[in-house]
Amino acid sequence: MKLLAKILLCGFSIYSTGPLAAQQAISPEVQTLYEHARGAQAADQTDAAIADYLKILRLDPKLGAAYNNLGRLYYNEGRYSDAIPVLVRGLKIDPSMHPAEIILGASYFQTGVYDKAVSSLEAALRALPDDRFARITLVHSLIQQNSNDAAIQQLHKLTAIDPKDQEAWYLLGKLQLQLSQDAFARVHSIDPDSPLSHVLSGEIMDSMKNTAGSIAEYKRALELAPNDPSAMEHLADVYWHDGEWNEARDSFQAILKQGGSNCLVQWKLANSMDELNESAPEALKYADVALATCPTLGQARVERARILLRLGKPADALPDLLTAEKTAPDEPSIQILLAKVYRALGNPTEAAAADAKFKQLLQAEHAGQEKHAADVIRANP
Template sequence: MSFYEVSPAFYPLPHNKPLTFMIILNRINMLQMMVKAGLMRSAMAFLIVCSLLAIPCSGASEEYERHIAKGRAYLSEGLLGESESEFSKAVMLDPMEPTGLNNLGVVYLKQERVSEAIDLFNRALQLDPGSKSIKMNLAAAYESSGDESNFLRIMGSIEDPDVHYGLGRSFAEKKDHDRAYSELSAALELDPNHYDSLKLLSILLYENGSYDKAILVSKRVLEINPRHIYSMILAGDSYLELGEYEKASDYYNAALRANPGYELAKSKIKIAKGDVEHENRERAGYAIFYLSLAAGAGLAYFLHKTE
């Protein structure tokens, strides 16, 4: 499985907000959009249609809620045909409520009706622009369609440090360090102590020769987890590159104390002491080695179970 292959078992929206409140907000949002666009006649027509169709602005029917509940129950049992029927009925009752649209999109995605799922998720997102669940589903649908550009665009719009870390790791693995830095920076803006982002950032800084910065970030990792051996090794390697052999030895010895049988730490202590020529040591594979140490593959953040 490639990094961008996201499991299509996603996020039916939880239906735990009072439907009355949600419908009122949706109606207000739609009317505001129409008024701002100068579509006064459309706004009036919208109110009239709501009235004629007996879809009151004050709330949705209990029937809508029953269809949503039944659809989710069927979906949890893997009964796609039955869940599609229930969610479709809910959407017919209230096409302006994002829950039904999103959940029906999940069913379509499971049925590999990707273009239809994308349409539903986009409609749901217009009604609820801040929904992480809908964005994750839409991104997964774009990924399934092979549209990497829109996949990255939607994923990048989600304010979640784990998501930005996952994207950053994918770019790092592709050696696209500029975009990797951008995503890791976004993750750390949301959570300055995001552990995985700090670890990966320290690795990238080391690979790019920014040894002073790699040391600083490694120290931040060690503040969060004082026993993270690989950050000790990376800090030691960075000091070694700067010619500060005593400080390098300090970090290698710390790694050895944390794991007395750690042969890599033993060999690096010899290097720092000058027992082995620093310039002649084997460097091949360092980038791969360090990337393999970053705990938690980014892909893990794109795999979600159906709620």
């Protein structure tokens, strides 16, 4: 008498005991014990099921799938040290039992034998590349070995298989952050008073919303290297984000004087001058240069429209705003400007529609903020 094909495992939650043999004759006594083991497991009598598999293996020690099923039972009971020799022997009898390789690798991981865990799981994944449990266990094993680069490669494979794999994304971000921190620490250890070290410290201060600290670090970097382009742009951006328009304008102009220029610098300089209500024609030149370099830069297009409105040219501003709206249909500030343009053009209907859409977007934005705040409160009772 024969049993059905031996088990296939697809993930952590699908370790169900399966048939014992593929194309292998077994005795009626072994068949009876197997059926009894299945019934015992269904009744949550794991010890009885384990005892049946031990009897099966004494009767037929070359029945590979029985090792697989017994090893699985040991694993689910947390008896990892018992699972390992059973699975090793089973794989010697039948090396094609890749589900057993997964359980073996997981058992090695649970017992802290990470090198053997990696070896077993990598072998299993060559045959079962889509098995998530095997791959995520491999990731954890690699992390324990401080093999972060290899772990990151495996996490990229997981997110490619399932872009909504939250655990994989979490681990990926955590590992990349750790690698960044290690690299930053190395930068400081090489020369803590170099311009690069101070720029790095400024970026860290900036990420912590410590504006005064970041400005101090960027200024120190510029004391050491007055023409350092990275420090100059970082300092200008801090001033710009903080609404320090005079300092931002001067900093962006200093970048241009040093020969540094890109569309973001041109746009932000135009914006700073506009916020200071300075020469509109001069500010417009910078916005034009930004768009000539980067035609898809929506912020520069909106800024150009603002300046054109100041110059009394609403008809010229309208095409820029309509183009920007296509790129960012949910941006409320564009609707404010559209309403102003339509009113200036004598089109009250379109102006009213823009005002209504502005209010609608603003309400949606506030609702989103309130929901986020409520979620935070629920998550932190």
